[in-house]
Amino acid sequence: MRRTNHQERGLRLQQAPADRKGLTVGTDILYVLGGLVLLVLGGEGLVRGAVNLALRLGIPALVVGLTVVAFGTSAPEMIVSVNAALEGQPGIAVGNVVGSNIVNILLILGLPALITTIHSSTSDTTRSYWVMLATAVAFAALAFTGPLTWWHGLVLLGGLALMLWDNVRISLAHRAALAAADDEAVEGADPDMAWWKIAAFIVVGLVLLAYGARFLIDGAVAIATDLGVSETVIGLTLVALGTSMPELMTSIVAAFRKHADVAMGNVIGSNTFNILAILGVTSLVADVPIDRQILTYDNWVMIAVSLLLLPFAVLKRDITRWVGVLLVGVYALYALSLVYQAELRAAILG
Numbered sequence: 001m002r003r004t005n006h007q008e009r010g011l012r013l014q015q016a017p018a019d020r021k022g023l024t025v026g027t028d029i030l031y032v033l034g035g036l037v038l039l040v041l042g043g044e045g046l047v048r049g050a051v052n053l054a055l056r057l058g059i060p061a062l063v064v065g066l067t068v069v070a071f072g073t074s075a076p077e078m079i080v081s082v083n084a085a086l087e088g089q090p091g092i093a094v095g096n097v098v099g100s101n102i103v104n105i106l107l108i109l110g111l112p113a114l115i116t117t118i119h120s121s122t123s124d125t126t127r128s129y130w131v132m133l134a135t136a137v138a139f140a141a142l143a144f145t146g147p148l149t150w151w152h153g154l155v156l157l158g159g160l161a162l163m164l165w166d167n168v169r170i171s172l173a174h175r176a177a178l179a180a181a182d183d184e185a186v187e188g189a190d191p192d193m194a195w196w197k198i199a200a201f202i203v204v205g206l207v208l209l210a211y212g213a214r215f216l217i218d219g220a221v222a223i224a225t226d227l228g229v230s231e232t233v234i235g236l237t238l239v240a241l242g243t244s245m246p247e248l249m250t251s252i253v254a255a256f257r258k259h260a261d262v263a264m265g266n267v268i269g270s271n272t273f274n275i276l277a278i279l280g281v282t283s284l285v286a287d288v289p290i291d292r293q294i295l296t297y298d299n300w301v302m303i304a305v306s307l308l309l310l311p312f313a314v315l316k317r318d319i320t321r322w323v324g325v326l327l328v329g330v331y332a333l334y335a336l337s338l339v340y341q342a343e344l345r346a347a348i349l350g
Contacts, residue, residue: 028226031219036242038212039076042205046075049201052193075205077243078278079213084235085286089221090147093288095235096243097278098298101136101271102236103244105305106331111248112255112263113324121316125265129313131163132272136306139275140299146290148283156280163272216242229342232291236298237338264313271306293341301334 077100084092112118138159142152216239224234251263282288308327311317319327 028219028222031215032223032238032242035212035214035216035219036245038208038215039080039243040212040245042208042210042212043075045201045205045208047205049198049203049205052190053198053202055191056193056195056198075209076212077274078281079209080216080239080243081278081282082285083210083213084217085282085288087217089217089231089235090286090288091230091232091291092217092220092235092239093282094148094279094290094294095232095298096239097274098294098302099236099240100244100274101302102298102305102334103240103248103331104267104271105309106327106334108244108248108251108267109263109309109319110324110327110331112251113319113327114321115252115255117321118255118263118312118319120264120312120318125268125313128265128268128272129309132268133303133306135159135272135275136299136303139279140303143290143295143299146288148279148288148290150284153280153282153284156276156283160273160276160280163276230291230293230345232293232298233338233342237335264309264319268309268313297341305330 077096081093081096084090084096109118139156142148142155145152220234220239221231223229223238224231251266255263279288308330312319312323
């Protein structure tokens, strides 16, 4: 059942200090860290189970990589955003997506570039980049018609279906040119895995994701309440960084292994998927009001940093260490701006 009474859904946030009386900030941080660990483990388990289920059902590995893995690796962000919306913290739900997209570009590309140059010329991302940019602009426009409701969700999920269909169509058409289009192309693939193991991976993964999201949201909301920071800022920073941690670690490891160029395609695909799938599903299960800060500031930051990728995704310029320094520096300035805005708002309200 959809929830439309936002005051009732927000009551839990207002009562958080009383409900969690006696718990320290340190305990809240442990909730957040514990939630992140469970989300990582749960996402890994779900991906492994879903991949092998698809392969056992005869779905080609290439299609599995483009669809099942994409959904599975975004499961932590999906679960966190849906749970946050249902629990009356829409700021965390939207902030998680917008913040993650900003983190993906500035840190998940910036930090690996500090280790080794990202050779954008080896990645054919022009088409995907324009889709990502169009998606960001479309979301910014839809946000002004908010709160996000079921029809927004249908529009976003319709865009996701078109994107996936187009990707699968193009990939299958060029399958002969893809040397790695076999079961080993998908990490964790084992076409002979026993059915009970597949079921165990999926069930355990879903359980860990559910509890991880619950711990992360509880801890984040409590920290926001204790510090007097809005849930939107927490979603844009703490939650966004946390749910992007698996992708960040993967990109850094890839950089050490001299495969940093794969990060470009992953970032572009993840940013598009975050908006179309995560916000699409979230707005189907609960109305999602858009915080004024998202409308007037963070959405525009997301579009601006997306434009920063144009020379690298379209013109095929390499992302050098100096560019990496620039990207990380821009994120630091963005984070500082959020802190400044939070302090200014607190001073005005106080």
